[in-house]
Amino acid sequence: xxxxxxxxxxxxxxxxxxxxxxxxxxxxxxxxxxxxxxxxxxxxxxxxxxxxxxxxxxxxxxxxxxxxxxxxxxxxxxxxxxxxxxxxxxxxxxxxxxxxxxxxxxxxxxxxxxxxxxxxxxxxxxxxxxxxxxxxxxxxxxxxxxxxxxxxxxxxxxxxxxxxxxxxxxxxxxxxxxxxxxxxxxxxxxxxxxxxxxxxxxxxxxxxxxxxxxxxxxxxxxxxxxxxxxxxxxxxxxxxxxxxxxxxxxxxxxxxxxxxxx
Amino acid sequence: xxxxxxxxxxxxxxxxxxxxxxxxxxxxxxxxxxxxxxxxxxxxxxxxxxxxxxxxxxxxxxxxxxxxxxxxxxxxxxxxxxxxxxxxxxxxxxxxxxxxxxxxxxxxxxxxxxxxxxxxxxxxxxxxxxxxxxxxxxxxxxxxxxxxxxxxxxxxxxxxxxxxxxxxxxxxxxxxxxxxxxxxxxxxxxxxxxxxxxxxxxxxxxxxxxxxxxxxxxxxxx
Ligand code: HEM
Ligand code: SF4
Ligand code: FES
Numbered sequence: 001x002x003x004x005x006x007x008x009x010x011x012x013x014x015x016x017x018x019x020x021x022x023x024x025x026x027x028x029x030x031x032x033x034x035x036x037x038x039x040x041x042x043x044x045x046x047x048x049x050x051x052x053x054x055x056x057x058x059x060x061x062x063x064x065x066x067x068x069x070x071x072x073x074x075x076x077x078x079x080x081x082x083x084x085x086x087x088x089x090x091x092x093x094x095x096x097x098x099x100x101x102x103x104x105x106x107x108x109x110x111x112x113x114x115x116x117x118x119x120x121x122x123x124x125x126x127x128x129x130x131x132x133x134x135x136x137x138x139x140x141x142x143x144x145x146x147x148x149x150x151x152x153x154x155x156x157x158x159x160x161x162x163x164x165x166x167x168x169x170x171x172x173x174x175x176x177x178x179x180x181x182x183x184x185x186x187x188x189x190x191x192x193x194x195x196x197x198x199x200x201x202x203x204x205x206x207x208x209x210x211x212x213x214x215x216x217x218x219x220x221x222x223x224x225x226x227x228x229x230x231x232x233x234x235x236x237x238x239x240x241x242x243x244x245x246x247x248x249x250x251x252x253x254x255x256x257x258x259x260x261x262x
Numbered sequence: 263x264x265x266x267x268x269x270x271x272x273x274x275x276x277x278x279x280x281x282x283x284x285x286x287x288x289x290x291x292x293x294x295x296x297x298x299x300x301x302x303x304x305x306x307x308x309x310x311x312x313x314x315x316x317x318x319x320x321x322x323x324x325x326x327x328x329x330x331x332x333x334x335x336x337x338x339x340x341x342x343x344x345x346x347x348x349x350x351x352x353x354x355x356x357x358x359x360x361x362x363x364x365x366x367x368x369x370x371x372x373x374x375x376x377x378x379x380x381x382x383x384x385x386x387x388x389x390x391x392x393x394x395x396x397x398x399x400x401x402x403x404x405x406x407x408x409x410x411x412x413x414x415x416x417x418x419x420x421x422x423x424x425x426x427x428x429x430x431x432x433x434x435x436x437x438x439x440x441x442x443x444x445x446x447x448x449x450x451x452x453x454x455x456x457x458x459x460x461x462x463x464x465x466x467x468x469x470x471x472x473x474x475x476x477x478x479x480x481x482x483x484x
Binding site: 181216217219242244248250252 | 265267268269339340342343344346348356357359429432434435436439
């Protein structure tokens, strides 16, 4: 990288290692997108978020021109909140756990365009939260009196259900899915897997059919085309395709039951 | 709710009856390779001797094909392939399933036009179809085009069988799906080889039929 920017003293340039970023930017929700290049001083152990912070401190692009600092979202910085998802070197992932040392340069960073872009790398993931509402991804236990303890969950079941509960609604699986796009209303893998999670819970199971009916509705489970990119991209290693195949079985059973019981 | 049933019906029709017919078709054609003209003609005669054959053809082949094919084109249109960023094998088969679906659609339309449609128009008889095939297979251009169509259909069927097993909740876990991938891809190879061998068998002079030369040229030109 040093050679590419050797404008000043060559001795100084050689010691100052730089990292090159190509960032896809967008100034406003409906605005056009464009790319801007940045060269950031290298620090050991840096990740994509710390690079973005450096741009925020010193918002100057690689041709030396002042520019508006790049906007992004992040919270936990330890890959559990899902807020910092973006497309890095072509793959959707969390910026906070993307170590610069492990990325090929120049590092390309772009927003996950499956979602509406708010500004630069900030996207609006509301559709995922509406999908969770649609599939009733909760356990209704509120009442006017104490309902007492619920049934116990078998330990063997708890173990695999726990894996499904790790979902952080980050949206990576929707970005990776070729069937989640503007031509379909597919809700995507994450909310489907949540149906399996809540249906596995001994209390949640009592409302199992409501959730199955929800994913048998518009944009539901039938829109899966088995590319299986979701399971390969999920940062939490959630067995999304196993959840989907299992729910295929459950929704089919539900379909026949509904036909035969009226 | 409708989308779910429509899509399940699409999936079911892909195997029952279309997949079953596809296998039956392969066996009849393969008899041209194994037993030559005589045994192929027997197969054709047997099928046409089935009671209510026209009814069977419409209800178990034509209508399911139309439904699965047209809905399939719509499913293919809705896809936004991303194999450049996700190069795994499963994602390639996702895209190929759609590409081969479209190719199969074009191929089946052409093939039915050449054969069953000409019989329906009264231009040729069932007995002359072997002769028509001979003319198509001895022309190198139509042979290659047919081979592309046939191999596409074989892949579409075999990989469709794999996804059918997922759609119906039969193969659920990753191991089951991996084993079924091996089985279905083996089926692809076997089915494709059998169809290609039948195509080669039709090149044999015994299938030559001077009475169809005129019709098949007309069919091609039209
Ligand atoms: C006529 C043109 C055809 C088109 C355009 C077409 C299109 C498609 C498409 C796009 C899919 C993917 C659906 C999905 O992954 O969810 C599909 C699946 C399938 N197709 Fe076709 N197809 C055609 C003909 C056929 C034929 C002739 C057969 C039988 C030999 C067949 C058997 C299947 C099967 C078994 C599936 C899997 C269903 C599932 O995923 O559950 N298709 N087809
Ligand atoms: S399932 Fe995985 S990839 Fe999808 S939203 Fe949840 S954590 Fe992200
Ligand atoms: S900041 Fe929470 S996952 Fe990256």
